Amino acid sequence: MNLLFKKKSYSFKLSTKVENSKTTFLTKFGWIIKLTINEKIGFGEVSPLLEEDLKKCAKQLDMIPSYLKLFNLSEQINIFHPCIQSAINSALAEINGKIIFKENYYFDEIDKTAILLNHENVVSDLNEIKKRQSDIGKSLTIKWKVALKNNHEEEASLEEILSQIGNNIKLRIDANGSWGRKIANRWADILKDNKNVDWLEQPLCVDDIEGMKELNKKIPIALDESLLKFPNLIDEWKGWQIRRPSQENNPVKLLRELENKKALISISTSFETGIGKRWLYHLSSLQLQGPTPKVPGLAMNKFPNSFLFLNEAKKIWDQL
Numbered sequence: 001m002n003l004l005f006k007k008k009s010y011s012f013k014l015s016t017k018v019e020n021s022k023t024t025f026l027t028k029f030g031w032i033i034k035l036t037i038n039e040k041i042g043f044g045e046v047s048p049l050l051e052e053d054l055k056k057c058a059k060q061l062d063m064i065p066s067y068l069k070l071f072n073l074s075e076q077i078n079i080f081h082p083c084i085q086s087a088i089n090s091a092l093a094e095i096n097g098k099i100i101f102k103e104n105y106y107f108d109e110i111d112k113t114a115i116l117l118n119h120e121n122v123v124s125d126l127n128e129i130k131k132r133q134s135d136i137g138k139s140l141t142i143k144w145k146v147a148l149k150n151n152h153e154e155e156a157s158l159e160e161i162l163s164q165i166g167n168n169i170k171l172r173i174d175a176n177g178s179w180g181r182k183i184a185n186r187w188a189d190i191l192k193d194n195k196n197v198d199w200l201e202q203p204l205c206v207d208d209i210e211g212m213k214e215l216n217k218k219i220p221i222a223l224d225e226s227l228l229k230f231p232n233l234i235d236e237w238k239g240w241q242i243r244r245p246s247q248e249n250n251p252v253k254l255l256r257e258l259e260n261k262k263a264l265i266s267i268s269t270s271f272e273t274g275i276g277k278r279w280l281y282h283l284s285s286l287q288l289q290g291p292t293p294k295v296p297g298l299a300m301n302k303f304p305n306s307f308l309f310l311n312e313a314k315k316i317w318d319q320l
C-alpha cells in the first residue's frame, strides 16, 4: 500500500515566555504532517520542546521520502525521535479510525485547565487570580513552577500561598527535576496533610525513581520527565503520571489507557498547534470521565490568536 507523506514547518510566539527550572520558552517551532493512504487523510504534529530535539527531528524528517510503502513505514518508524513517531502514529490512528475527534471540546474557560502562576511574583499573581475567581465563583487549579529562585525565598512564598488558598483552589507544584532529596522532603513534609495540593510534580531528577517512590508514600508525586526517559514506568509507576501525547511514541497507548479508565493520569500540553491540540482535548475529555478526574494543563492563555489554533486540521494545513 502506498503512502503519501508531507510536512510543513511552523513557528509562533507564546503570549508570554514560559520558564521552568531547566529552560525558557518563548518561540515554539515544530512541524505538522499529513499522511494520505487510499485517499484517506490523517494529520499529526511533531512538537519537540528542546533545541537539541528540534535539530534531531529536522534531520530525521528530511530522511522520510514523500512516497513510501506502508510496509516500510511500520518497520522503520521506531528508529525515529519519539516526537516524529508520535506524529506519524497520530496520523495513522486518524486514518484508521482509532480516534474520532469531536467537533468541539470545552476547555476555554478559566476553570477548565490549570493556570500557570508567574513565578517572578507568585503571591501577587495568585491574588489577581483570586479576584477573578470571586467574580466567576468557580474552583480553580493553579500550577507553580519552582526551583527557579533560591529555596528559602520559595518556601516563604509557599507559606503565603498556603495561607491564602481555600478549598476552592487546588495547587500543583512542579520542580522539573531540579530538587535534591533533602529539599523535596522538606516540601513534602510541609504539604503532606494539605488537602488542596494535587501533587508534587517531578521533584527529583529523572533518574531518581527510588527517591520519588519514597516521597510518594508521603504525598502524591506526579512523574513527568521520568516517563519520557523511561517509558516502561508508564506501566510501573503507581502514582500520578503527567502524560504528553506529542512526546510519547504512540499516543494510541494513552488513548487506550484512558478508554479503559486507568486512574491517576493528567494530560499536559507541549505547546502544540490546533493539530496536536485535538489529541490533548480528546484525551483530556476522557480523563475527566475517568475514575480520578483532574483538569488538564493546557496553558490556554499562552497561545497567540492565529489560524494555527483553529480546531479544523485541514484549514491549518491549507493556510500554513
Ligand SMILES: [Mg+2]
Pocket: 174, 176, 201, 202, 224, 225, 242
Ligand atoms: Mg511538568
